[in-house]
Amino acid sequence: MSELLVKSAKHKIGHILEIEFNDGHVACVDFAPFIFSNGHPDYEPYKSVENFLDFEIVDGNLNWDDYTMIFPVEDLYNNRLIKR
Template sequence: MSEISVESAKHLKSHILEIEFSDGYKQIVDFAPFIFSVGHPDYEKYKSESAFLDFEIIDGNLNWDDYTMIFPVEDLYTNNILKNK
């Protein structure tokens, strides 16, 4: 996958976002399984929906709190964020 980036992300419900990529593809990603099972203290605050929704798109990446939580764009594109858990 070359040079695909995140263009936008729309909240659907809970910890679910619809992400649109630079090639026009859209993927619905549920982050809850990752956030609630990873067990890392840095991710605890994202269990709160309001904290989870405080994300930014920076340089084509979806990130939270100055890169505290970030996922490879390819993993978002393929909806495979649990593989690196």
């Protein structure tokens, strides 16, 4: 199997993104539980939907503000965001 990559991400509502992967799989991922329960000051800006939506897809990963917030692609694929 080839490397799993994020192909596109579309905003649905709030902190929910519909993410399409390079194998055609689509997952609707709600980032709010992670962002609002984490408590780390680096994630404070992303409580604002406007700041949350300021992401890029870089090398097949969702990336916020030069890697301030990034998740393993497999976690996004399985809709399983875990505090690390």
